[in-house]
Amino acid sequence: MPAQQSKDEPDAELIVRSSAGDRQAFEVLVSRHEQAVYRLARAITRTNEDAEDVLQETFLSAFRAAEGYRGTASVRTWLLTIARHAAIRYGVRAARLPTADVSTEDLGLEAGWGSDPETIVIRAQREQLLKDALESLPFQDREILVLRELEGISGDEVAQLLGVSRTAMKSRLHRARLRLLAKLKKEHANA
Amino acid sequence: MAGISCFRVLDKLSDYLDGALDPDEVSQINEHVTACDECRRFGAAFSEVIQRLREHLGEAEPLDSHVRQRLRARLRAVG
Numbered sequence: 001m002p003a004q005q006s007k008d009e010p011d012a013e014l015i016v017r018s019s020a021g022d023r024q025a026f027e028v029l030v031s032r033h034e035q036a037v038y039r040l041a042r043a044i045t046r047t048n049e050d051a052e053d054v055l056q057e058t059f060l061s062a063f064r065a066a067e068g069y070r071g072t073a074s075v076r077t078w079l080l081t082i083a084r085h086a087a088i089r090y091g092v093r094a095a096r097l098p099t100a101d102v103s104t105e106d107l108g109l110e111a112g113w114g115s116d117p118e119t120i121v122i123r124a125q126r127e128q129l130l131k132d133a134l135e136s137l138p139f140q141d142r143e144i145l146v147l148r149e150l151e152g153i154s155g156d157e158v159a160q161l162l163g164v165s166r167t168a169m170k171s172r173l174h175r176a177r178l179r180l181l182a183k184l185k186k187e188h189a190n191a
Numbered sequence: 192m193a194g195i196s197c198f199r200v201l202d203k204l205s206d207y208l209d210g211a212l213d214p215d216e217v218s219q220i221n222e223h224v225t226a227c228d229e230c231r232r233f234g235a236a237f238s239e240v241i242q243r244l245r246e247h248l249g250e251a252e253p254l255d256s257h258v259r260q261r262l263r264a265r266l267r268a269v270g
Contacts, residue, residue, distance in 0.1 A: 150248055
């Protein structure tokens, strides 16, 4: 098939051709999704080296398992699911969420509810401060913020990818957002 | 304050932002924030920060060319 045609082809067709050993089709998939896979891997592992290993492992696994793709999620979500599992296997170096999690009310207070939320907005206007705040969150927060806010994946697909209910996904997302604001606020207090 | 509590508003902020509430709940929150300065200010900040996150970091940085090359070399090596 001509290269241009491959580039315009939907993911679902490319994965079918990949499963038959078509490397050109698979290369189009790699080009289309490598940044998203790397970003999620980086968000979970927090090191460039591990993220690169996860990137390679993800696409190797996907090529070998293309036959097994059933179309219950988009190809992008399928690839990100493989990447997530690989990244967690590589070891999560970042702080995990505390076992006894704080209440939403306390999180809200930490995030500036009832104090001075405008200073947080000012800090969020600076890209590097936002990056730093995101980077400093526990990996469960980073992964859900990357998937929902940065990759724009639907709530249902994120829930599927994380292996949780939609209700649990929404709760995790809300708490991750609050913790992001809390980080920005804390950085402000420390500045 | 009449109607829903500040805690309820805080709890529902993400659903409000994501358009995941039914019209009655949206009305309740709108009514609350009209009268509650703290919730109105925090809700505005919450929404603004999430919007900034999407705008500033939404577009993934291009992969380092060496990372891309090593990935392709690894894939080529698979029989």
